Amino acid sequence: MKTSSFTLFSSQRVVTNLVATLFLCFGTSLFLGSPSFAADIEAGKQKAQVCMSCHGPAGNSEIAEIPALAGQTAQAITTSLYHFREGNRKNPVMSPFAANLSNADMNNLAAYFASEKRIPAPYTSSAEALQQGPELAKKYNCVQCHGAALLGQQHIPRVSGQQHAYLLAQLKGFKATTRYDMDGNMSSAASMLKDNEIEILADYISGLR
Amino acid sequence: MHFRRSILSISLMSAVFAFTHISAQAQATKAADPPPAWKQGITAESETSTLHPFSPIFTGTEAKDLQLSKLKVPAGFKVEVYADGIPEARSMAVTDNGTVIVSNRLAKNVFAIVNNNGKKEVKTILRGMNSPNGIAIIKGTLYVAERDRILRFDDVEKNLDNMPAGKVVVDGIDPTNGPGHFWKVLVAGTDGKLYFNIGSPQNITSPNYMQAAIFRVDPDSGQMERIATGVRNSVGMAFHPVTNKLYFTEHARDWMGDNIPNDELNVLTKEGENFGYPFCHQGDIADPIYGKYSTCALSTPPILKLGAHVAPLGIRFYTGKMFPAEYKNNIFMARHGSWNRNTKQGYDVMRVVLDGKGKVVKYEPFLTGFLTDEKADPPMWGRPVDVQVIADGSMLVTDDYNGVVYRISYSK
Numbered sequence: 001m002k003t004s005s006f007t008l009f010s011s012q013r014v015v016t017n018l019v020a021t022l023f024l025c026f027g028t029s030l031f032l033g034s035p036s037f038a039a040d041i042e043a044g045k046q047k048a049q050v051c052m053s054c055h056g057p058a059g060n061s062e063i064a065e066i067p068a069l070a071g072q073t074a075q076a077i078t079t080s081l082y083h084f085r086e087g088n089r090k091n092p093v094m095s096p097f098a099a100n101l102s103n104a105d106m107n108n109l110a111a112y113f114a115s116e117k118r119i120p121a122p123y124t125s126s127a128e129a130l131q132q133g134p135e136l137a138k139k140y141n142c143v144q145c146h147g148a149a150l151l152g153q154q155h156i157p158r159v160s161g162q163q164h165a166y167l168l169a170q171l172k173g174f175k176a177t178t179r180y181d182m183d184g185n186m187s188s189a190a191s192m193l194k195d196n197e198i199e200i201l202a203d204y205i206s207g208l209r
Numbered sequence: 210m211h212f213r214r215s216i217l218s219i220s221l222m223s224a225v226f227a228f229t230h231i232s233a234q235a236q237a238t239k240a241a242d243p244p245p246a247w248k249q250g251i252t253a254e255s256e257t258s259t260l261h262p263f264s265p266i267f268t269g270t271e272a273k274d275l276q277l278s279k280l281k282v283p284a285g286f287k288v289e290v291y292a293d294g295i296p297e298a299r300s301m302a303v304t305d306n307g308t309v310i311v312s313n314r315l316a317k318n319v320f321a322i323v324n325n326n327g328k329k330e331v332k333t334i335l336r337g338m339n340s341p342n343g344i345a346i347i348k349g350t351l352y353v354a355e356r357d358r359i360l361r362f363d364d365v366e367k368n369l370d371n372m373p374a375g376k377v378v379v380d381g382i383d384p385t386n387g388p389g390h391f392w393k394v395l396v397a398g399t400d401g402k403l404y405f406n407i408g409s410p411q412n413i414t415s416p417n418y419m420q421a422a423i424f425r426v427d428p429d430s431g432q433m434e435r436i437a438t439g440v441r442n443s444v445g446m447a448f449h450p451v452t453n454k455l456y457f458t459e460h461a462r463d464w465m466g467d468n469i470p471n472d473e474l475n476v477l478t479k480e481g482e483n484f485g486y487p488f489c490h491q492g493d494i495a496d497p498i499y500g501k502y503s504t505c506a507l508s509t510p511p512i513l514k515l516g517a518h519v520a521p522l523g524i525r526f527y528t529g530k531m532f533p534a535e536y537k538n539n540i541f542m543a544r545h546g547s548w549n550r551n552t553k554q555g556y557d558v559m560r561v562v563l564d565g566k567g568k569v570v571k572y573e574p575f576l577t578g579f580l581t582d583e584k585a586d587p588p589m590w591g592r593p594v595d596v597q598v599i600a601d602g603s604m605l606v607t608d609d610y611n612g613v614v615y616r617i618s619y620s621k
Contacts, residue, residue, distance in 0.1 A: 038271070038274045075264065075266060078266065078267060078268045079264060079267055081268075082267035082268055082296065082316075083267070083316075086316065086317065086318075086336075087337065088316070088317060103268040103269055103294075103296075104268075106268045107268050110268075138257075141248065143259075144258060144259055144260070144261060145261040145262070147259075148259070153261070153586065154263065154264065154586075154587060155263075155264035156261060156264075182264070182315040182316075183262065183264070183315055183388075184246070184387070184388025184389070184391070185262060185388065187387075187388055188246050188387075188388040
């Protein structure tokens with residue numbers, strides 16, 4: 001379990017970064033056009049400077065509540081960005097950023113983050129999670145869609161080595177059906193999880209390398 | 210009186226028995242953790258399956274980035290992009306002016322492709338809808354079926370830039386209220402009524418009165434009637450231009466292997482007809498779980514077995530003048546292709562030829578080339594959803610994977 005002081009620290013940091021980022025966002029949008037060709041990693045990298053103040057250098061998040069994007073599948077990123085922009089998935093910090101992105105921006109950002117190497121944040125799974133996690137991941141079909149190593153594929157995100165607090169919040173949200181779920185598959189899968197199993201799964205998956 | 214009372218007491222006793230019986234069953238099921246909707250009926254050997262659903266590319270693919278040269282149509286036909294930039298393009302309906310309305314299933318918008326002096330413009334006309342997959346037009350009024358209700362938008366052509374709030378035609382058509390087959394397809398009958406599906410809540414389960422059925426609603430009175438039952442999920446319907454019979458596609462259950470059961474093309478010949486689900490599949494296969502409670506003899510078999518897991522969606526009869534004469538009144542069928550098969554098939558538009566008596570005499574590919582590697586993941590680069598014949602006789606095809614509408618035309 002994370003301490004509450006850690007959480008508070010993270011929240012403050014998010015707000016500070018947000019202020020800096022909003023400035024950057026308006027500052028850069030004047031200079032960066034939206035390329036009309038298929039995904040452009042270099043253009044994505046430039047646009048991504050804004051994202052990194054929260055999502056970490058090259059998209060390797062250093063904040064427990066904020067997901068890492070480095071090494072994420074490109075389609076998982078564009079899918080999330082699209083649903084944030086359209087107001088389907090909502091987050092007070094993320095939604096305003098997505099609101100101004102064109103489809104081309106999203107494709108470029110996704111191509112860039114997908115091309116970066118994931119360096120998972122330090123996290124050590126508990127002995128209980130290491131013992132029960134693999135079986136639970138099979139029992140509840142995590143591996144069926146997210147892949148044997150939970151590295152994701154197509155629109156299904158990589159969850160291996162993802163930030164712990166973020167994973168925990170998503171799983172709880174899916175179970176409570178408060179987390180946006182475009183096709184119902186995650187809500188359906190999470191509806192079966194017991195509260196302690198959510199804890200174990202998040203603990204196990206965050207520690208995967 | 211005495212006689213009546215004893216009937217009443219017997220009914221009460223059976224009700225109490227049924228109730229306790231059901232409670233005991235519910236408890237037993239709860240203890241055993243019922244699987245999620247899509248997993249109902251999975252076999253032990255499929256438990257380790259790595260088959261997974263596909264998702265549209267929501268940011269779309271621009272026309273110039275599509276692999277159009279891979280598409281194949283019969284000699285004399287040509288495929289081009291009619292419009293791009295329509296995320297998750299699903300069902301189509303056309304106004305008298307030729308404006309093409311396009312819907313969403315997983316996203317929340319309805320679009321219009323407007324023809325401005327030969328230049329096409331895509332407008333988002335409705336936002337924030339709840340899975341607005343079903344759309345139909347009757348006398349200039351656009352009807353949109355969300356997952357839980359049908360709305361009407363009068364005089365749609367005049368209001369494209371500023372759509373008024375929709376008026377409710379019928380509400381409460383999402384009896385499942387959860388994951389499962391929640392989206393609707395909507396077609397207009399020549400009787401001025403709207404026809405739509407309510408899918409089965411899960412892969413294989415015993416549906417309630419409102420589930421796994423086809424309904425019709427009178428848009429003026431909101432009066433609803435159930436006209437077909439035992440239909441797992443039909444997301445493609447069309448009326449025969451001569452006989453006026455309702456033809457509809459039906460998706461068969463999953464987790465019975467790669468080759469059975471077949472998806473179906475059905476015809477409704479009388480109101481209230483039963484098509485077998487959950488007891489009987491493809492007209493001749495008893496369900497492994499529910500089959501023992503009924504027999505295939507009690508339901509109507511399909512007029513055509515379509516193949517397993519091909520996922521037939523939109524169908525239309527060809528009523529245009531552009532294609533050669535032998536295409537007249539043929540059915541064109543978009544097959545989305547299913548995720549639930551190890552070797553993939555579908556991802557095409559098929560042609561179904563009927564004889565004068567409505568019997569199927571030919572079932573052949575018309576538009577292919579989206580499926581590039583049946584063993585790959587993903588196996589395809591595009592997925593057809595709906596077909597629509599427009600005024601000039603050419604045919605439009607939606608592709609939700611790329612967010613594109615194609616046009617297929619013919620010239621000698």
